[in-house]
Amino acid sequence: xxxxxxxxxxxxxxxLRRHARxxxxxxxxxxxxxxxGELRLAFQPIVALADRSVIGHEALLRWDSPGGVMSAPAxxxxxxxxxxxxxxxxxxxxxxACHESAAAFGQDEDGPAIWVNLSPRQLAQPDLxxxxxxxxxxxxxxxxxxxxxxxxRVLQGAPKTARANVAALRELGVxxxxxxxxxxxxxxxxxxxxxxxxxxxxxxxxxxxxGDTAIVAAIVSLASALGIHAIAEGVETEEQAAQLLALGCxxxxxxxxxxxxxxxxxxx
Ligand code: C2E
Ligand code: CA
Ligand code: CA
Ligand code: CA
Numbered sequence: 001x002x003x004x005x006x007x008x009x010x011x012x013x014x015x016l017r018r019h020a021r022x023x024x025x026x027x028x029x030x031x032x033x034x035x036x037g038e039l040r041l042a043f044q045p046i047v048a049l050a051d052r053s054v055i056g057h058e059a060l061l062r063w064d065s066p067g068g069v070m071s072a073p074a075x076x077x078x079x080x081x082x083x084x085x086x087x088x089x090x091x092x093x094x095x096x097a098c099h100e101s102a103a104a105f106g107q108d109e110d111g112p113a114i115w116v117n118l119s120p121r122q123l124a125q126p127d128l129x130x131x132x133x134x135x136x137x138x139x140x141x142x143x144x145x146x147x148x149x150x151x152x153r154v155l156q157g158a159p160k161t162a163r164a165n166v167a168a169l170r171e172l173g174v175x176x177x178x179x180x181x182x183x184x185x186x187x188x189x190x191x192x193x194x195x196x197x198x199x200x201x202x203x204x205x206x207x208x209x210x211g212d213t214a215i216v217a218a219i220v221s222l223a224s225a226l227g228i229h230a231i232a233e234g235v236e237t238e239e240q241a242a243q244l245l246a247l248g249c250x251x252x253x254x255x256x257x258x259x260x261x262x263x264x265x266x267x268x
Pocket of ligand 4: 197
């Protein structure tokens with residue numbers, strides 16, 4: 001049994017190493033591809049559903065290797081991300097996307113937008129606003145035509161640089177979009193939950209922030225549509241209780257109704 005165990009460790013180790021070697025090879029090939037001009041962008045139209053008019057395009061990275069194999073972004077982007085090559089590739093993508101949009105639709109403020117994916121690593125680079133500004137300058141594309149797609153998770157507990165970058169990009173007049181929005185809700189579909197407990201940070205902000213009110217309203221209506229209960233946490237004031245009730249939230253807990261106590265009792 002002992003020998004078998006050791007054997008398994010070795011197999012695992014070899015596989016890990018092979019995996020690491022493969023990634024290194026891909027990273028090196030990708031670096032070559034970038035300098036040889038083997039990377040290109042594909043553009044997918046984004047339309048207004050009512051009349052199907054094209055309001056813009058999303059730029060998606062493609063890699064045509066000479067062998068004729070076209071690697072999928074899902075394979076090579078994680079490798080680029082790991083090796084920090086994504087920063088260089090991302091800068092190229094931004095520049096290329098701005099130039100192609102300006103070439104196709106001119107420099108009119110109201111022309112169709114170009115949507116570009118930003119990797120978490122790019123967002124962490126202090127010079128990102130400068131890279132974006134350069135791409136706009138050299139292409140003549142108005143900032144309002146450029147939309148950058150960010151992943152939701154990179155903004156949660158975002159480092160200072162990422163936050164500063166987001167502010168600077170807004171300052172430039174570039175539009176921002178949250179990519180893959182709603183993936184966080186998938187647990188509502190995948191898990192057999194009976195209730196959602198609304199975080200008290202939303203409850204605390206109810207009185208002062210219309211944005212938080214809208215989020216709570218959306219959670220309550222989502223829960224109700226799915227037939228699950230919404231329970232608001234951290235309710236401390238009558239105002240919050242009244243507002244939650246008005247929003248259709250059926251249940252709550254918090255100091256207003258009772259602090260945690262030593263006994264189970266139905267007395268408030
Ligand atoms: P895709 O072109 O294969 O790209 C896959 C993912 O790679 C993208 O997902 C994005 O996360 C990443 N990616 C692509 N280009 C770049 C880039 O320049 N920079 C960075 N940092 N990441 C990049 P995303 O953003 O959700 O893109 C939508 C995906 O859905 C694309 O896949 C697109 O080709 C695909 N798609 C579009 N329409 C359909 C459809 O009707 N059906 C299916 N099954 N897929 C579709
Ligand atoms: Ca995207
Ligand atoms: Ca997406
Ligand atoms: Ca809790």
